[in-house]
Amino acid sequence: MATSCQYADIVNALACLRGLSLVGAFGLAAEIGDWTRFTGSTIGSYLGLVPSEHSSGESRSQGSITKSGNTYARHLLVEAAGAHKKPYRRPGVAELRQFELVSPATAARARLGNQRLHERAMRFEARHKMPAKAKTAIAREMAGWCWSLAAPLQEGLPMAA
Template sequence: MCFRGISVVTGFGLAVAIGDWTRFTGSTIGSYLGLTPSEHSSAQSRPQGPITKAGNTYARRLLIDAAWSHARPYSRPGVRLLRQFEKVDTPTRTRAIEENQRLCRVWANFDARGKRRVKAASAVARELAGWCLVRGRATAAISG
C-alpha cells in the first residue's frame, strides 16, 4: 500500500485474485494478468499488438486503475501515503518513494514519445504487478 493507487481494497483484491504469489516469477506475473503485448511473429518481423487480456480480469483491472494515478506528477507523498509510510520500516519507505517517482517518469516518457495513454497505463500496471509480486512473496514468506 506504499504505492500510489494501491489502497486497502486494491491490495486485498489482488491478494485474493492472485492467491499463491510464489507460483509466479517477474516475467510470468504479467502473462498471468494479461498485461503482456500480443505478438504476431513470422520470419524476421516481430510486430507486437495490444495486451493479451488473458488471465484474471479483476486483478488486471485493479492494477490498470492503480496505474492511472501515476499519470499525475509526483513531487511528494500525499496524506494517505505519509500515514502508510509511518507503518513500514525505513528501507521499504525509501524504496516505495523511489518507485513512485520512477513509475511517474515511465509514464512521462510515454507521454514525451507521443504514445497513447492506455499503453502507458498497461506498462505501468505490468511494473506494479512485478512490485506487488515482490511484496506478496515477502508477505507469504513471513506468514509461513
C-alpha cells in the same frame, strides 16, 4: 477485514503504491493469492498485460495485450496506473501514514516504485503515447513492483532496499 486477514502484511505493502487504496490492495492480494509462484517478469503475463505476438521465421509482429489471466486484478492495476500521471514530488500525508504500517525496507522499496512509475508515466506523456497504451505499460510495470513488495513478505525473507 483487510487489515486483519491472512494477507494483512501484503495489503499494507501494496497500499503503499500510488493508486492502490486499501480496498484495491486487498482485492489484488486476494486475487493473486500466492505471489511466490511468479517472478517480477512473469506476473505481467499471468495478468494478461503483455503484448500478443505473431511470429514466423524472421518476422515478429506484436499485437494488443493478451488479456489472459485474472480480469479483476488486471483492471485494478490499469486503474491504479492512472494515478502515476499526477505530479509527484514527495509522499502525501495518507501515503506517509501507510508507510508507517510497513517495515522501513518495504516503505523504501514502495517509494522507489512510486518514483519510477511516475517517471515512466512522464516519459510516455512527453512522447505523446496513446493514454490507454501508456496506462497498460505502467500497469505491467506496476505488477512487477507489487510482486517485489509482496513475494518477500510471503516467503518471510527480509527485503533488500
